[in-house]
Amino acid sequence: MQVLQVQLDVGADPAEVGRARRWVRSRLAGSGIQDDEPLAETLILLVSELVTNAVVHTGRPAVLRMVLPGVQEQCPGTVRVEVADASARPPLPRHADREETNGRGLELVEGLADRWGWRSEGGGKAIWCELDRCAGAVVGGVGAYGGAAFEAV
Template sequence: MQVLQVQLEVGADPAEVGRARRWARSRLAGSGIEPDEPMAETLILLVSELVTNAVVHTGRPAVLRMVLPGVQEACPGTVRVEVADSCARPPAPRHAAGEETNGRGLELVDGLADRWGWRPEGAGKAIWCEIDRCAAAATDGVAAYDGVAFEAV
């Protein structure tokens, strides 16, 4: 199995989130994940949430990593997105109520990714999530989260 790992250093500025999304989109395209695939948009949203959390909640630079499966495989495997920062404080999932504008990031990650978690890394931590590309392709553009189906159009 051929795997490509790429990484981007992200500054402590919230404006860096847009740059991280553009970078991730270009890496996905280079790995054979087409921009119009529902999985591509899901991965970009996951990148956006994890990078935003790292930059906003720590106020420190971070490193975005992506592990991409090889394009020659019939079922090109799992895509992993990981963001490492220098803050050792564990992530604290919240449940935003009503009209709150913050607090939904890790809920989105939990709902969109097949798996997610975190681990200590050096003096900080890394938060990661994975999507199984074969499982995503098998749904043919339809995804179900908590018993509700959504179709990308």
């Protein structure tokens, strides 16, 4: 199976989150993941959350990495997203109150990704998540991805 690994340097500016989302969309085009399928939208949301966390909570540049499986198979594997930053402080998932305007990022990642975690990397850390390509397969016009059901029309 072919695998494509790509990476983007992200500046320490919250405006970089939008650039990261656009970059992910452009990389998905050649991967066999269609821009309008639920997997693509989920990936973009996960990237947005992870990059936002890195930029806002560290105030430093980060590196976004994606590993995309080849498209030769009907269900070609797992998509992995990683965001590495220069802070050694581990991620701290929390549950935000209803009125709070932030604090839901890792809770969202946990709910949408098939797996997620973090590891030390150099003097900082990398937070990663994975989505299984076949999890979003449509069978008989109905499918599910990340616990959310959808109907193909």
